[in-house]
Amino acid sequence: MTEASILFFRACLALLAMPVYLLSLLGMWEPFCKKVFFPFFLENFSTIYERKTKKQKQELFRNLPDFASPSGELKLLEIGTGCGTNFQFYPPGCKVTCTDINPNFQQGLERSMNKNQHIHYERFLVTAGEDLHQVPSGSVDAVICTLVLCSVHNVNNTLKEALRVLRPGGAFYFLEHVAADHSSWTYFWQQVCYPTWKLVFDGCCLTREIWKNLEQASFSELNLQHISVALPWMPIQPHIMGYAVK
Incomplete structure (x- = not known):
């Protein structure tokens, strides 16, 4: 697992993905990726991913009601809502503010909303996780973030914004x-795939x-566990999940 072997396999992978690199060079890949490819990929990948992580998500979100305000109301803010795959795990009656930097998930998001009428959808904000200025400080009980911190521009700034919008005693939930x-072969292949993977999958970073x-x-307070998700032939099996209290 030398640096030379990593560079060699990176070059081989880049050669296979040459059309994407050429489109990127011409400035055509990013708009196509955001509008067409990534929404299509994410909705279809989510079907597989949700089967693999259903039990973990049920465990992760089971104590969400514990963070309701004293009045009993539970306000959630989700960073990077995407197609709304987490909605099924939210408790009945909670109020959800959805955010995503990419506004092109509308069809999948609407389908998820129609399937999950047990929650109230307050609004959808097109914004990055690092900039939640439209959300007042201390105004939500829980912030949800799943498969998002891999692609934000700045993880620390995203966590700072999550802390800002949370009320004291609120919780930040994560699955990443x-x-x-x-020392593992998985890390070797993460390094090999990193540049091409990040380009193809809209900024997703494998080695964070x-x-x-x-x-x-x-x-x-931080409750965190390392887990493995069974995704054969994909370099994203290692995960962390848990919640952190403000």
């Missing part, structure tokens, strides 16, 4: 793929050690 153990960002953030 992360870097594998550095997001647990370190969470440990360094100003949460009063």
